[in-house]
Amino acid sequence: MTVHLLFSLVAVALFAVGLYGSVALVHLVRKIISVNLMGGGVLLFFIATAWRDADPHPDPVPHAMVLTGIVIAVATTAFALALVRRLHRQTGRVDLHVPEEEGEAG
Amino acid sequence: MTILGWVLDGTLAAVLLLLALRIIQVRGLFQAVVLFIAFGLLMALAWVRLSAPDIALAEAGIGAALTGVLLVDTLHYLRWTTEGRPKEQESPTPWPIRTPGFWLRLATGGLAAGTFLLLVLVLLELPGGPAGLTSVVDGALPGAGVDHPVTAVLLNFRSLDTMLELAVLVAAVMGVLSVMRTPDFSGLPLPATADGVVRWLLRSLIPLMVLVAGYLLWLGSFAPGGAFQSGVVVAAMGVFLWLSGRRSLELLPAVVRGTLLVVGLSAFLVVGAVLLASGREFLEYPGEAAAGIILLLELAGALSLGVGLTALFVALHPPGEGPPPIDEHP
Numbered sequence: 001m002t003v004h005l006l007f008s009l010v011a012v013a014l015f016a017v018g019l020y021g022s023v024a025l026v027h028l029v030r031k032i033i034s035v036n037l038m039g040g041g042v043l044l045f046f047i048a049t050a051w052r053d054a055d056p057h058p059d060p061v062p063h064a065m066v067l068t069g070i071v072i073a074v075a076t077t078a079f080a081l082a083l084v085r086r087l088h089r090q091t092g093r094v095d096l097h098v099p100e101e102e103g104e105a106g
Numbered sequence: 107m108t109i110l111g112w113v114l115d116g117t118l119a120a121v122l123l124l125l126a127l128r129i130i131q132v133r134g135l136f137q138a139v140v141l142f143i144a145f146g147l148l149m150a151l152a153w154v155r156l157s158a159p160d161i162a163l164a165e166a167g168i169g170a171a172l173t174g175v176l177l178v179d180t181l182h183y184l185r186w187t188t189e190g191r192p193k194e195q196e197s198p199t200p201w202p203i204r205t206p207g208f209w210l211r212l213a214t215g216g217l218a219a220g221t222f223l224l225l226v227l228v229l230l231e232l233p234g235g236p237a238g239l240t241s242v243v244d245g246a247l248p249g250a251g252v253d254h255p256v257t258a259v260l261l262n263f264r265s266l267d268t269m270l271e272l273a274v275l276v277a278a279v280m281g282v283l284s285v286m287r288t289p290d291f292s293g294l295p296l297p298a299t300a301d302g303v304v305r306w307l308l309r310s311l312i313p314l315m316v317l318v319a320g321y322l323l324w325l326g327s328f329a330p331g332g333a334f335q336s337g338v339v340v341a342a343m344g345v346f347l348w349l350s351g352r353r354s355l356e357l358l359p360a361v362v363r364g365t366l367l368v369v370g371l372s373a374f375l376v377v378g379a380v381l382l383a384s385g386r387e388f389l390e391y392p393g394e395a396a397a398g399i400i401l402l403l404e405l406a407g408a409l410s411l412g413v414g415l416t417a418l419f420v421a422l423h424p425p426g427e428g429p430p431p432i433d434e435h436p
Contacts, residue, residue: 065264073169
């Protein structure tokens with residue numbers, strides 16, 4: 001068990017937790033948070049892999065990609081939140097429930 | 107030292123996992139958002155432990171702070187438009203979750219558990235050995251124009267990534283503007299709070315933030331820092347000014363605001379076009395001019411990132427709509 005493996009396992013678990021949340025949770029803001037958890041897992045995996053040898057001088061290429069990924073994550077989160085706000089303004093809802101259907105489609 | 111390191115890493119890993127589970131489970135949405143901000147900060151700590159201070163800086167600024175502000179602001183907006191105006195006392199669970207059916211939860215849980223197991227199996231199969239591209243980057247570093255490998259990758263070896271990232275940011279701002287029907291991202295700042303503490307904070311923090319943004323930009327050529335981190339500080343400044351009712355972006359003419367948003371992307375395109383015209387590949391810098399080009403691109407990129415990230419937040423607030431400011435506490 002190395003530190004690299006420990007954080008890789010955490011990263012994979014975060015991805016799985018986020019996957020569960022993004023499907024099973026109903027509130028759209030919660031779905032967005034869950035997708036961010038998944039993204040966090042992916043980024044953590046990159047950084048853990050870059051540090052595989054516990055070298056004080058880790059691989060800079062994944063680092064650069066993660067920096068790019070963080071900015072893209074916040075940009076897409078802001079866009080997703082704008083969609084939620086617009087949906088709420090138009091329909092008053094914060095989930096994807098269709099009012100005509102009375103089934104508990106969730 | 108190693109024992110202490112192991113204890114720290116183990117605790118960090120456990121707390122990250124517990125926080126993620128809690129974020130999914132907790133009933134109140136506001137609690138989930140606050141936990142998510144804490145999660146982002148701990149993630150930044152984990153990245154410091156994994157020798158990635160550049161990423162930690164960006165994560166603390168963007169992943170925790172800016173995403174957190176966006177989420178809290180959205181909750182405030184949703185509650186205000188749902189209930190007309192904020193209630194006197196916040197109810198513990200503003201939006202009780204409509205629990206999905208048992209079978210859906212079971213199926214999703216199975217899917218997530220299966221994905222977890224599969225990924226763990228893949229993880230254990232991964233080849234060890236010397237990591238990736240470190241030696242390649244180190245070999246190319248002398249002619250790169252900067253001494254810090256991450257900056258060299260970002261702005262020289264893989265500058266196409268950075269260019270496209272700035273393009274994504276511009277596209278996201280355009281998307282938010284059109285979805286929210288906001289005519290412009292100048293925005294109307296919230297009415298100024300009369301709070302003396304905020305005024306004092308503004309007076310002391312803003313000059314400091316300008317200083318830190320410039321320092322981080324300069325630092326990037328030889329140490330952790332650079333355009334990203336600098337841009338994040340600029341964005342924090344913009345959002346802070348906006349939230350406390352001060353004018354920032356809207357002091358500039360509309361043309362200048364728009365230009366600042368796209369100056370990073372344009373700089374990459376112009377540099378690439380000039381290099382293409384002089385018979386090189388797109389964004390393949392000549393060795394002797396690399397340092398100058400990188401400095402130019404970093405400066406333009408930091409400005410665009412700062413303005414773009416601020417604009418993402420401001421564009422969510424079309425004029426004449428949305429909640430009044432959060433009441434000042436007496």
